[in-house]
Amino acid sequence: MQEKARKLVESRRVEFLSTGVYNVIGDHGTYTVxxxxxxxxxxxxxGFLQKGKCSHVAAVELIKHNRR
Ligand SMILES: [Zn+2]
Known part of the structure; x- marks a missing residue:
């Protein structure tokens, strides 16, 4: 999961839309975090609906950490 999240960040598939809203372009479609x-x-x-976590959320968390 972390590894996949890192790849999403590195390939710049996480888009900042507005405060607290991000678009993540995943392998199977674009999702809103x-x-x-x-x-x-x-x-x-x-995946998030089922498990309460996913690589998209993890990717956004990575980006937030990097900003600090
Ligand atoms: Zn997700």
Missing amino acids: SIDYKGNISCNCP
Whole structure:
């Protein structure tokens, strides 16, 4: 999962849309990752809906860490 997330970041497939909203171009489609005012992060892909985590969310978290 982390490795896949790193690849998404490195290939610049994470797009900043607006505050707390990112577009992630995954292997199977483009998904929206959003962060609410509490800091809860979510994605609209099937994997996130099932498991509560996915490589898209992990990629956005990587980018947020890199910005600091
Ligand atoms: Zn996802």
